Amino acid sequence: MQGKGERKIVSSKDVARLAGCSQSTVSRVLNRPESVHPDKRERVLQAIEALQYKPNMAARSLVAKQTYTIALISGTLRNDFFAESTDRIVEYARKQGYRTIVYFESEGSLGDILAQVRSYKVDGILISCMKLEDPHYEAFATCGIPCIWFNRRHKRGGNYISMDNITAASMLTRHLLDLGHRSIAYLSGHRDISTLDERWTGFEAAMQDAGVPIAEDQVHFLDPEDSAIQKLTWKLMQRLTPPTALVCGHDELAIVCMDALLSMGLRIPEDVSVAGFDDIRMSGHQAIQLTSVGQHRFDMGEVAAEQLIALMHAEAGKEQSVIQFRCKPELFVRKSTGPVRTEQEKARNGRI
Amino acid sequence: MQGKGERKIVSSKDVARLAGCSQSTVSRVLNRPESVHPDKRERVLQAIEALQYKPNMAARSLVAKQTYTIALISGTLRNDFFAESTDRIVEYARKQGYRTIVYFESEGSLGDILAQVRSYKVDGILISCMKLEDPHYEAFATCGIPCIWFNRRHKRGGNYISMDNITAASMLTRHLLDLGHRSIAYLSGHRDISTLDERWTGFEAAMQDAGVPIAEDQVHFLDPEDSAIQKLTWKLMQRLTPPTALVCGHDELAIVCMDALLSMGLRIPEDVSVAGFDDIRMSGHQAIQLTSVGQHRFDMGEVAAEQLIALMHAEAGKEQSVIQFRCKPELFVRKSTGPVRTEQEKARNGRI
DNA sequence: CTGAAAGCGCTTACAG
DNA sequence: CTGAAAGCGCTTACAG
Known part of the structure; x- marks a missing residue:
């Protein structure tokens, strides 16, 4: 009753039969075509075409060295940074003849993901979401599959590509200090992630260099959920002496923060400046200008x-050389940051 | 020299040896535990734990009926609609005990993707990006794997879940007409996609119902690339009699459009109203208010x-029953749409 | 309830 | 250059 649905999958045996050769030869045509006599190769190719044969990847991975597959283990798509990088990686890999299997960190522990990845025998692994001290680091590093960590590093190092987040944070902080801000709040996800840890370090250093003290109640590391971010923003801005600028650990967070600020009726940057990290696509939008x-x-x-x-x-x-890249950060000054306004200053000075 | 990297993968044979039983029994414990004697089951489970055994999925798919894997074939992540739905689907499937392999339409023709999906023997397929007349429809519908089309339908029907886009477009158009708009431009991706085709149909119908003519030069179906959208927006708004409202085929496009409008120095909605479809997350942002x-x-x-x-x-x-869902649309009126302003009206009337 | 055997579709030494 | 054979790690009738 299922009709075509029941049709047998064409196997390399079928191709061999049609081409009048052995299964081994079909396999060779696919994997090392130059090792097969041109005439025979041609016949096999024709049989493949005629039968619309597609090799069964599962069978192939079971036995082969190469799978032409890479695994990408990505942070949540709710952060546009990961949506953008996933998009680019899949596209790039495809052009190079590789397919990408995307896993999301939410899919379970990295241990489970590694187990899956191993059983499918991918040729390489890309990880953008490992925590600074994740215990699975070792398992990945020694699994025998080439791995590259990007965006977030692990404390053990390994092959990684990340932005120089310390410098990035210094640049951003410097920019705010230059605009005259002295009361700068810092909002970020938790520091168990290298990017966020480094950004905080850079911020702290720049503030210290400038001799500007950081008030403890201006610094918040929180679960990066919309409602928590909004609540915190409200709380911060309703103080008697609210900060004049907000540094957010990443743009996605900054944009939620801006949402909260605008809903309070505050103007950006007249009432408060906002700045972030990653330069995601939306940050350049005329209505955001982050x-x-x-x-x-x-x-x-x-x-x-x-x-x-x-x-x-x-x-x-x-032998391997370790790959370690630090991308140089670039500062994009947009309209979400501006000079401290006289009223703000006055208000603050008046109170001090 | 590779150390642990070279260690042999633990197989079910190893587990069997340790548990003192056959490989078949190990397999049964994994697949139909109730068919194995409790004592033996326990010993196998312990061996699995002791050896940290993880079944090889590639081998399993080669032979098994179930893979606990579903394939999601998604539209580009550059459209936030797909990022949001991918996120939700992966999460939901994981909770139900399924893993999701995500393919992106950019990864090649749907035919190639189907070949891959078939060779890995997934249990089900979810497709959000098929064109209205895509020739691969048949291949999917008859491949013997349950398929559901969502978001976009194929003209042949099948199992689908989509929004009632005709009604959606009517509601949106009605809303603009009620605000007094009579010169409404329509910007959309191409109509070879059911959602966009239906939205246009709904728009056309609502305009006709209201007796408002649609000027041909107000209607544009284009490649949804940022630069093309921006150029078109500029062109439209620089006319002697620019439209007073813009309907965009989807929010992602609308947001790019707003970017262009703002960069021209136009105010939304004072100078021009903008409306879209999908209600993506960013549309609710205070700075966008689409x-x-x-x-x-x-x-x-x-x-x-x-x-x-x-x-x-x-x-x-x-036997199967066909699944066909039409989600009821809901209109979210935000600040990007407002009444036609007297100046706009006057300007237009003056010229007529 | 359990094991031995066959087989899923492929690739890779091993002989020729 | 080519084929027969073994095997990747699993599951599933088939006997017991």
Whole structure:
């Protein structure tokens, strides 16, 4: 009753029969065509075409060295940074003849993901979402599959590509200090992630360099959920002496924060300046105009994919060199940051 | 020199040896535990734990009926609608014990994707990006794997879940007409996609009902690329009699459009109203406030995943019933749309 | 309830 | 350059 649905899958045996050769030869035509006599090769190719034969990847992975598949383990798509990098990586890999299996960190522990990845025998792994001290680092590093960490580093190092987040944070903080801000609040996800840890470090250093004290109640590391961010923003801005600028650990968070500020009737940057990290696409939108520091025209994801593929090919040959890239950050000054206004200053001074 | 990297993968044979039973029994413990004697089952489970055994999925798919894997073939993540639905689907499927392999339409023709999906033997397929007349429809419909189309339909029907886009477009158009707009431009991606085709149909019908003519030069179906959208927006708004409102085929496009309008120095909605479809997350942002029609609190992707899993289970049993859902659209009126202003009206009337 | 055997579709030494 | 054979790790009738 199922009709065509029941049709048998064409196997390399069928191709061999039609081409009048052995299954081994069909396999060779697919994997090392130059090792097969041209005439025979041609006949096999014709049989493949005639039968619309597609090799069964599951069977192939069971036995082969190469799968032409890379695994991408990505942070949540709710952060546009990951949506953008996933998009770029999949596209880049495809052009190089690789397919990408995307896993999301929400899909379970990295341990489970590694188990899956191993059983499917991918050729390489790209990880954008490992925590600074994740215990699974070792398992990945020694699993025998080339791995590259990008965006977030692990404390053990390994092959990674990330932005120089310390410098990035210093640049951003410097920018706010130059605009006259002295009361700067800091909102971020937790520091168990290298990017956020480094950004905080850079912020702290820049403030210290400038001799500007950081009030403890201006600094918040929180679960990056919309409602928590909004509540915190309200709380901060309703103080008697609200901060004149907000540094957010990443743009996605900054944009939620802006939403909260606008809903309070505050103007950006007249009442408060806002700045973030990553320079996601939306930050450049005319209605958002978020000042941000990121690595423009140097997509980390794509670079990571490029390096991974190089590593996969090198693997065959000589010894490995460790790949460690630090992308230089670039500051994009937009309208969300502006000079401290006289009223703000006056209000503050009046109270001090 | 590779150390642990070279360690042999633990197989079910190893587990069997340790537990003192056959490989078949190990397999049964994994697949139909109730068919194994409790004592023996316990010993196998312990061996699995001790060896940290993880079944090899590639081998399993080669032979098994079930893979606990579903394939999602999604539109580009550059459209936030797809990022949101992918996120939800992966999460929902995971909770139901299924993993999701995500393919993006950019990864090649749907034919190639189907070949891959078939060779990995997924249990079900979710497709959000098929064109109205895509020739691969048949291949999917008859491949023997349960499929559900969501968001976009194929003209042949099949199992689908989509918004009632005709009604959605009528509601949106009605809203603009009620605000007094008579010169409404329509910007959309090409109509080879059911959602866009239906939205246009609904718009046309609502305009006709209201007796408002649609000027041909106000209607544009274009490649939804940022630069093309911007150029078109500029062209439209620089006319002697620019439209007073813009209907965009989807929110992502509308947001790019707003970017262009703002960069021209136009105010929304004072100078021009903008409206879209999908109600993506950003549309609700205070800085965007895009009036949109979508299916709130009724995530299509999640419903599709739910229906697919039900279908996969039903498959085993009796005959199939076709699944066809039309989600009711909801109109979210926000600040991007407002009444035609007197100056606009006057300007237009003066010229007529 | 359990095991031995066959087989899923492929690739890779091993002989020729 | 080519084929027969073994095997990747699993599951599923088939006997017991």
